[in-house]
Amino acid sequence: MNSPVWMPYTQMKGASVPLVVRSARGAVLELEDGRQLIDCISSWWVTLHGHTQPQIAAAIAEQARRLEQVIAAGFTHRPAEDLARRLKGHLPFVPHLFYSDSGSTAVEVALKMAYQYWRNQGASGRRRFLSLEGAYHGDTLGAMSLSARSLFTAPFAELLLPVDFVPFPQTWIGDQGVEEREVAAIGHLEGLLRRSGEQYAAMIVEPLVQGAAGMRMCRPNFLRQVADLLSRHGVLLIADEVFTGFGRTGALFACQLAGIQPDMLCLAKGLSGGFLPLAATLCSEAVYQAFCSDDPTHTFYHGHSYTANPLGCAAALASLELLEREPPPFAALEGWHHRELGRLAGHPQLCRLRVCGTIAALEVRGAAGYLHELGPRLKQRFLERGLLLRPLGGVIYLVPPYCLERAQLEAAYRCIAEVVAELCS
Ligand code: PMP
Numbered sequence: 001m002n003s004p005v006w007m008p009y010t011q012m013k014g015a016s017v018p019l020v021v022r023s024a025r026g027a028v029l030e031l032e033d034g035r036q037l038i039d040c041i042s043s044w045w046v047t048l049h050g051h052t053q054p055q056i057a058a059a060i061a062e063q064a065r066r067l068e069q070v071i072a073a074g075f076t077h078r079p080a081e082d083l084a085r086r087l088k089g090h091l092p093f094v095p096h097l098f099y100s101d102s103g104s105t106a107v108e109v110a111l112k113m114a115y116q117y118w119r120n121q122g123a124s125g126r127r128r129f130l131s132l133e134g135a136y137h138g139d140t141l142g143a144m145s146l147s148a149r150s151l152f153t154a155p156f157a158e159l160l161l162p163v164d165f166v167p168f169p170q171t172w173i174g175d176q177g178v179e180e181r182e183v184a185a186i187g188h189l190e191g192l193l194r195r196s197g198e199q200y201a202a203m204i205v206e207p208l209v210q211g212a213a214g215m216r217m218c219r220p221n222f223l224r225q226v227a228d229l230l231s232r233h234g235v236l237l238i239a240d241e242v243f244t245g246f247g248r249t250g251a252l253f254a255c256q257l258a259g260i261q262p263d264m265l266c267l268a269k270g271l272s273g274g275f276l277p278l279a280a281t282l283c284s285e286a287v288y289q290a291f292c293s294d295d296p297t298h299t300f301y302h303g304h305s306y307t308a309n310p311l312g313c314a315a316a317l318a319s320l321e322l323l324e325r326e327p328p329p330f331a332a333l334e335g336w337h338h339r340e341l342g343r344l345a346g347h348p349q350l351c352r353l354r355v356c357g358t359i360a361a362l363e364v365r366g367a368a369g370y371l372h373e374l375g376p377r378l379k380q381r382f383l384e385r386g387l388l389l390r391p392l393g394g395v396i397y398l399v400p401p402y403c404l405e406r407a408q409l410e411a412a413y414r415c416i417a418e419v420v421a422e423l424c425s
Contacts, residue, residue: 003018005018019031019032019383020032020033023052024039024051024052025050025051025052026050026051026401026403026404027039027040027050027051027400027401027403027404027405027408028051029051029388035386036386037383037386037387037388038386038387038388038404038408038411038412039051039388039400039401040387040388040389040398040399040400040404040412041388041389041390041397041398041399041400042274042399042400042401043274044269045211045243045248045269045270045399046269046270046274047270047273047274047401048246048247048270048273048274048319048322048323048329048330048401048402049273049274049319049322049329049401049402049403050401050402050403050404051274051401053273053319053322053403055318055321055322056272056273056275056315056318056319056322057275058318059314059315059317059318060275060276060311060314060315060318062314063079063310063311063313063314064311066310067310068310068311069306069309069310069311070310072099072303072307072308073303073307076308077308077310077313079310079313079314079316079317080099080308080310080313082313082317083313083316083317083320084097084280086317086320087267087280087282087320088282090252090253090256091253091255091265091282093261093262093284094262094263094264094265094282094283094284095282095284095285095288096282096283096284096285096287096288097280097281097282097283098113098280098281098282098283098300098302099278099279099280099307099308099313100279100280100281100304100307101277101278101279101304101306101307101309101312102138102268102277102279103137103138103143103240103242103243103266103268103269103279104137104138104139104140104143105138105140105268105279105304106240106242106266106267106268106279106280106281107137107138107140107142107143107146107204107238107240107242107266107281108138108140108142108143109266109281109302110202110204110238110240110264110266110281110283111129111142111143111145111146111161111202111204111238112142112300112302113264113281113283113287113291113300114129114201114202114236114238114263114264114287115127115201115202116290116291116298116300117201117236117287117290117291118201120290120291120293120298121290125198125199126198126199126200126201127162127199127201128162128163128164128196128199128200128201129145129146129161129162129163129164129200129201129202129203129204130163130164130165130166130189130192130200130202130203130204130235131146131147131148131163131164131165131166131203131204131205132148132165132166132167132168132204132205132206132210133148133165133166133167133168134148134168134170134210134213134214134216135147135148135165135168135204135205135206135210135213136148136206136210136211136212136213137204137206137240137242138242139152141156141159141160141161142161144156144160145160145161145163146161146163146204148165148213149165150370151370151371164192164200166185166188166189166192166203166226167181167184167185167188168185168210168213168216168218169181169182169184169185169218169219169222170210170216170217170218171217171218171219171354172217172351172352172353172354173341173345173353173354173355174345174353175352178219182218182219182221182222182225185222186222186225186226186229189226189229190229193229193230193232193233193235197233197234197235198233198234200233200235201235201236202235202236202237202238202263202264203226203230203235203236203237203238204238204239204240205223205226205237205238205239205240206240206241206243206244207223207239207240207241207244207249207254207255207258207260208220208223208244208249208254208257208258208356209243209244209248209249209254209356209359211243211244212392213392214361214363214370214392214393214395214397215354215359215360215361215392215395215397215399217354217356217359217361220257220258220259223258223259223260224258224259224260226260227260227261227262236263236264236287237260237262237263237264238262238263238264238265238266239254239255239260239262239264239265239266240266241253241254241255241265241266241267242266242267242268242269242279243269245267245269245270245271246267246269246270246271246319246323247270247323247328247329247330247357247358247402248270248330248357248358248359248399249356249357249358249359250330250331250334250356250357250358251357252323252328253265257357263283263284263286263287264281264282264283264284264287265281265282265283266279266280266281266282267279267280267281267282268280270319271312271316271319272312272315272316272319273315273316273318273319273322274401275312275315275319276309276311276312276315277306277309277312278309278312278313278315278316329402329403330357330358330402332406333357333358333400333402333404333409334355334356334357334358336406336409337355337358337360337398337409338355340360340409340410340413341353341354341355341360341362341413343413343417344362344413344416344417347417347420348365349364349365349420349421349424349425350362350363350364350365350420351363351365358399358400358402359397359398359399360397360398361395361396361397361398362395362396362397362416363394363395363396364378364394364395364396364420364424365394365424366394367393367394367424368393368394369393369394370392370393371393372393372394374391374393374394374423374424375391375392375393375394377423378391378396378419378420378423379391381419381422381423382415382416382419385415385418385419386415387412387415389412389416396416396420398412400412
């Protein structure tokens, strides 16, 4: 196909022809040529309840007939107000909400807010940020600055903001060394804060699971220690829940599970149930108050054309409605993952098996790194077997939509074991 579309994260030279998707329902994608694929990664980790979920589709259609878009400065509408109130009910420590349109913009807004928060109070020396090794927070320049220095950021190294990175004490099932890694990471952070705590505006974390790093997981206790240390040094904490929000980690928000109350919290991806680009940056009363002033230079001069888009907000409300049901639609997946991973324990080619809520990951031994040649070969074999999986190098992960049936999940794990045996023995 001679397509004019330049694909994201794709070397276009020699790129394989993209698969044309005709329609989708639940966890299943239907291709133009009639083949079906089980979507085990919720598209780009966005599809919470399944593709074309009827209540969300209906809410968008209804909203489109009433009000599709309106300028968000000086105007508001019911879906934007209702959604902000509903989210505040779940996250009362960050009661003010600023809308944008992607995970990257949600992070960019948090970064700018944190920086200006200090400036507005005359503390303009707080210019540096803290982040975790392996972090990924988006592709705009600010969000990229907060992300680990990597293949993705290398061409832009000279344009990035000053950020110091703290080790991420990742863990997995049966791991014996995590405490030691946590002590080292906390010691590192303590050292930075003791030496130059007054230089930092904020620290950003992906709570409990680092997505793009390869579904690396940490323990709640580590995050509580980080939050305590930052609060003692007066440094703001930003939780990037772009990926972990809305049930992914087994609670509605990872911060609830971790027992932390950040000063800012970023949402996107699953916010609209995976239907429309919508994002939000939530902040504490103290952060918000630092911008309320008679001085015009204290204003947060930031906004996007599609800020608080009514269709996105209507989709998000319908999605939240589904998430608030009892039992929550994401409740069963953790147990199913554990059972399936239990069957793979002791597999000679697999290691570092791990689960957090609906997210599961495992690694092929000796295949570390995003560019490891095994990744594309695994992906191709999975596609041929009817599975959409997108390994990050040798890390195979599952982030399914919550409607995935148990039999579909079991089939996916069986296929993973067979493909690994075929390609890696
Ligand atoms: N933060 C995290 C934790 C993410 O996983 C991502 C996307 N993978 C982003 C931010 C950026 O989101 P977007 O792709 O919507 O800009």
